Amino acid sequence: MDSLELIVVVAVAVLLTGRLSRRTGLSEPLLLLGVGVLVGLNPSFASFALSPDVVLLQVKRDTLTDLRDSGRIDDIVLRSVQEVLDVEEVRLGRP
Numbered sequence: 001m002d003s004l005e006l007i008v009v010v011a012v013a014v015l016l017t018g019r020l021s022r023r024t025g026l027s028e029p030l031l032l033l034g035v036g037v038l039v040g041l042n043p044s045f046a047s048f049a050l051s052p053d054v055v056l057l058q059v060k061r062d063t064l065t066d067l068r069d070s071g072r073i074d075d076i077v078l079r080s081v082q083e084v085l086d087v088e089e090v091r092l093g094r095p
Helices: 003-024 028-041 052-069 075-092
Strands: none
Touching (some): 003 028
């Protein structure tokens, strides 16, 4: 399954679950969990895998931005660490 198809399926599932939650009065997080389990059991999603390194890289970038936004680091430190993360991203082969 292509990445675009996956994004569309997940977005549609979230929107429909939100609408179903409002109509039925059930908890939206609980419905999202149930839909997530059902989508995860679908065999067409079995081959989808996300590298933990890619996830960790994004967490590092988000944390770095939060540190800068809170004033704990300045822009010079931000750019310096971003440069290291860019090299790591190229090493991982992520476009």
